[in-house]
Amino acid sequence: MNNFTNRIPDAAVRRFSLYLRYLEDFERSGIRNVASGVLAERGGTTAAQVRKDLSFLGSFGKRGLGYSVRELTGVLRDVLGLDSVWRVALLGAGRIGTALFRYEPFRARGFHITTVIDNDPGKIGTRLGDVLIRGEHELECALQEDRTDLVIVAVPAPVAQALVDRVVAAGIRAVLNYAPTQLRLPDDVALRNVSMTVALESLSHALTRLRRCR
């Protein structure tokens, strides 16, 4: 029955997140039905792309009436796993790690940071919020004891790969990487990079073009 959750392209899954955001806005505004063209306009894509993306979820939506906002919201929350609670280990309690720990939308989406690891002796044994900071030597124990689903990497780039190798060896199959480095992982581990430097560099490329056009 849940076969439809297999093999949906990554790009479509990313658009599901955006569609869901718009649908939640529509629901708050009391809108009950929405046409693919309206979703497309909000997302800067085409109605055909919206229909193709949503066809991965099975067949629904009525010609002329569009999609039921409530039904589509439910289906997207389900396929995105948002009604589950995921147990997250944060590697690195520096500035970026601490900001992530306190970032409200994480918890609102079911991501609970239950483990924090750092290698600074001044931090180990203290708390970040209500979570005890543990040393790197405790990594494998902590992941097992806390039944971790997902790891967030917020350590400096040079130490990231070695730490992630241990995480994968410990059986973790999902990694969110904030370190400005390309991690090498086995194919069966889901990896998402949130690289601020890559985003910045593509902007400076755009700015360079603008300067040269003047």
Next chain:
Amino acid sequence: MNNFTNRIPDAAVRRFSLYLRYLEDFERSGIRNVASGVLAERGGTTAAQVRKDLSFLGSFGKRGLGYSVRELTGVLRDVLGLDSVWRVALLGAGRIGTALFRYEPFRARGFHITTVIDNDPGKIGTRLGDVLIRGEHELECALQEDRTDLVIVAVPAPVAQALVDRVVAAGIRAVLNYAPTQLRLPDDVALRNVSMTVALESLSHALTRLRRCR
């Protein structure tokens, strides 16, 4: 002469950032030449893709010898605009904004935060690092006085669009968005989203699939 900087696909530009990171690693290790296949392996792509991406930059690289690490590094830094200094305005001096302000790789890549805007009366008039925090009513003046090239949006989602509309009206043509919302901007404004929630949701989709396969 710089015509080659026009119309390079966004995805290729993003890969340029990654290639540059690997090349800098190679240079530190004393490696002088690198084959497209080696760059491809590090980036999880194919040698054909690497050659296609680099063909946007003109024709260089020698069959059998590969690319000169130093030459390619220079060309990529140039096309990514990394030897320029960009003046950045940070909108929002909350937790995420403060973490970004202190994020070293920004400055190392030529992005200097010279303006900080917030709407909290308790913050206005104080300093973040050596930059005075100014109120939202001063936004247009600050962007003009500080000759801002690029704006980073780190305010709560509900207020982001209105603020960005003012930024665009003030003539800014590059926006880096950290707010968990889809901003609507004119086509001639370069926008990059670094959405943590979209990345997280695509991971929870992957985790959901894993759970259902068990």
